[in-house]
Amino acid sequence: MxxxxxxxxxxxxxxxxxxxxxxxxxxxxxxxxxxxxxxxxxxxxxxxxxxxxxxxxxxxxxxxxCNLSGDCLGSAAFVICDDCGVIDELNDAELQRDLASMASRHGFTLRRSTIELHGTCTRCAKG
Structure with missing residues (x-):
């Protein structure tokens, strides 16, 4: 490409x-x-x-x-530290399957999703 x-x-x-x-x-x-x-x-x-x-x-x-080598056309999930702002992209095939299944049960075809989980990272929690 x-x-x-x-x-x-x-x-x-x-x-x-x-x-x-x-x-x-x-x-x-x-x-x-x-x-x-x-x-x-x-x-x-x-x-x-x-x-x-x-x-x-x-x-x-x-x-x-994308830190997953461009393998992000479906679902992506991120953890975001509200204290220092660091983010990390998560790759979880089980989560992606669960989201697609949940959408399907509601008559919906999932094309893509982005989940943002806000909280505190380990470094900030210790500090």
């Missing part, structure tokens, strides 16, 4: 970052690389999401690169 230059720059920026970034945060970091308007960032993010390379974290209004 070949990404356009701007898509690759957005993906690289998300991969380099320690925290999820909003579109305007990405724009600020990429202004020197030819980005001048939010719409350019949003277009790249939409393409990257469609390819399963990027996730949108609704509760943070931010984006993060």
């Amino acid at each position: 070949t990404l356009a230059k701007k898509e690759q720059l957005v993906l690289d920026t998300l991969n380099e970052g320690e925290m999820p970034l909003g579109a305007y945060g990405l724009l600020d970091r990429l202004r020197g690389d030819g980005f001048s308007a939010p719409v350019q960032v949003y277009r790249s993010l939409e393409k990257l999401q469609a390819l399963g390379l990027v996730h949108r974290l609704e509760s943070l209004n931010a984006y993060t690169a």
